[in-house]
Amino acid sequence: MANHIPELVLNDGTKVPAIGFGTAWIKGTKGVQHLKTALDLGYRLIDSAFNYENEGVVGEAVRRGGVPRDQLFITSKLPGRHHKYDEAIETVQESLYRAGLDYYDLYLIHWPNPKVDLYVEAWQALIEARKQGLIRSIGVSNFLPEHLDRLIQETGVTPSMNQIELHPYYNQAEQRAYHQQHGIITESWSPLGRGTELLKNEQLAAIAAAHSKSVSQIVLRWHVQLGAVPIPRSASAEHQRENLDIFSFSLSEEEMKVISGIKTTGPLWDQDPAVYEEF
Template sequence: MTNQIPEITLHDGVQIPAVGFGTYKLKGHHGAQAINHAIANGYRLLDSAYNYENEATVGEAIRRSSVPREELFITSKLPGRYHHYEDAIITIQESLFRANLDYYDLYLIHWPNPIQDNYIEAWQALIDAQKFGYIRSIGVCNFLPEHIERLEKETGILPTVNQIELHPQFNQLEQLKWHKEHQIITESWSPLTRGSQLLQDKRIQKIADQYHKTVSQIILRWHYQLGAIAIPKSVSPVRQKENISIFDFQLSETEMMMINQLTQPDGRIKDQDPAVYEEF
């Protein structure tokens, strides 16, 4: 299948697909099969993490695929317990070994863990790992603007990407605006809110009916028009195809506004506030 997903250029010149495939909880043979199907269905961005314990599964799916490695965009993430510099370098190496890869296209610090306050060390490790050729582009997850400002102040280097919780019930418009002002691309984790009642929302269903699309497709198109890279997950080949069939229509400003109005002050799925949350 020809890949029809547009690409976005990061501020370091690296190009990243505008929609990716989430791999959280996809493990073992069935996980590798689902990821392999996603590649066959046109996905090129695969999102993993050290703490997902499935980097080897992602690597196996890549091995099974007929798509050349250089056409894929593989992401993984550094866990909170390995933020000290030497630990971080070794962990990045281990991530590569697990996936049987020579490099990652994007590597992220998974959470800032501000109470431990070692994320500057971790960021310096990513900067150096990029120089070593382990990583093409470096970024963060779940960082607030004050965390990113400190990265720039202490190292002079801004992340290319910040992956944050973003969905219609928690639209993060202020942080999106801040990212754009600093040329940081936003990635959306849990873009469909992990199967919540959002997919039954009659207001979004009404829009979907007008475009002959599913509610998921409307939400993913909303992410795309916000300028955010959604990384939906599905083991169903049919839904995998649906989730990237969002480039043949455009939501109106009124429709975008209506979806934005679904946001809630307490809209986080698990109340994981980056200001205080500590990842293991």
């Protein structure tokens, strides 16, 4: 593990880096190069998904990166169309074949797809896949408290992580509080508020100036001090390096309150987990 990146301990004892690298839309030879650069800079948590269609890119970058496999934390996710038990097991296997890996450190159910209502069955499949050694830790993504309650009540197994949209324009305070009460680590997708004016926010700019840091670094540091694991994505080596350099300073309690108090505008995309159905 890169020495300068702290680790969090999941509820099953697995350790996870405090920041990761997102790979949505990163594909092909260029994608391998971007990931290789990220690994060279010190990223050890790599987030992928079956529906990103880039698990092969992740596996190739791992092979070219020269970082021992046991120092990496590789994640992928189960798509909505494969929530049936047998299909879910086969999809985990296919994910591994695509990447050329023997196991995933973390595998998540990408969306609950509540209308189909097979997410408990999918969760039971992930429990079995973990028993088979295909996955070290299991979790979910975009699950609301009502979905998490069902998983816990019907299987007795609490997810180790829930990956949710989280940024200062959508700080998800109630969801994060639920996670904390149940020992679930929060992971942040779109941590920099992609597609918004967040990085031009005057309050954030003032805090950044006070620390001689960029606004991106301030926002990512906010995530870390919330206890969340941000997974920013960037093709730029300069931005990759900058995003990783957030452990040499701290935000004050007042600065954290200012950032958490920025007016919430809600989710960036029309993807309400209560009704959204992923293919």
